[in-house]
Amino acid sequence: MRLTNKKIETLRVSIANVLNNVLEWQIEEIKFISNGVNNAVFLIREKNLGMLAIRTPWRTEGNLNDINLSGMISLKKEATICEHCHKYILVPKVHKLYLGEEINFLVSDFVSGDAKEIPSYDVGKLTSKIHKIPLDDLSIIDQKERTLTNIISHRITERVHSLSKLINNSIIIPSSEEMEAILNSSQTENSLLHLDVRPPNLIRENGIIKGIIDWDNAYIGNPIMELMRISESKELIEEEFLKGYDDVDIIENTDEVIQSIYRLDTALMLSILFTSYINDSVKRDYYFKRVRFLSQEINNTL
CATH class of the missing domain: 3.90.1200.10 (Aminoglycoside phosphotransferase (APH), C-terminal lobe)
Known part of the structure; x- marks a missing residue:
């Protein structure tokens, strides 16, 4: 299944709604930057926290309950391990794990980079x-x-x-x-x-x-x-x-x-x-x- 522009926009609107109206953050910008097999990544700019990355599951085919559970487990796993590892190695700092009825997502520091080869x-x-x-x-x-x-x-x-x-x-x-x-x-x-x-x-x-x-x-x-x-x-x-x-x-x-x-x-x-x-x-x-x-x-x- 392909991540369509329509689905991207649906995710973007849902994320913006939670951040602005539920969490009461001050979002100045939100845009889609990439996706993998299971997750889409958005970049946001919050007035007080600056640039942040948001990871959210996007796949919708198959059993919806199984997909939602799998996506929730993935986000919880990422959040738990990053929080545990943050003082030992370089991992993006976790700011918020949001699990809701309509959308789940993880907010972390945005770390910029390039494609240059690493030894x-x-x-x-x-x-x-x-x-x-x-x-x-x-x-x-x-x-x-x-x-x-x-x-x-x-x-x-x-x-x-x-x-x-x-x-x-x-x-x-x-x-x-x-x-x-x-x-x-x-x-x-x-x-x-x-x-x-x-x-x-x-x-x-x-x-x-x-x-x-x-x-x-x-x-x-x-x-x-x-x-x-x-x-x-x-x-x-x-x-x-x-x-x-x-x-x-x-x-x-x-x-x-x-x-x-x-x-x-x-x-x-x-x-x-x-x-x-x-x-x-x-x-x-x-x-x-x-x-x-x-x-x-x-x-x-x-």
């Missing part, structure tokens, strides 16, 4: 800082009491089923219980994981990182998951990234089968992405091969 070394440094953030009483709303190992092992099973239907071919993997037991054998301490560390989610200016956004995929778990996702996604220069990351020894100290299971989760996701949502046959075929290879590697250990 992968610096991204490694930032990722290392994220993994060192004290967890304290941080709770991830869509993780609840589940472990990352439980989430990933079941997600892999679901993704294998989805991909097998798409390509009309079976993919053999261990049971989710077997994979979870393997992942649970790791002795690495849990960390906060962003799990979508890539250029589009990094606000940068003149090659310097000014902030990281979009915590939709974030969980608490083994940092090896993050490192394998970054390696498998190939959106950064891995060698340079690892030079910036402070604790690369955890890779050497982690069994290869654990690394392969976390890699498989990402390879499956990208296979489905380039099959169903983005028409890129080269990347699709590459990740098909990665899924086959990783599945075989995992099966060979059992």
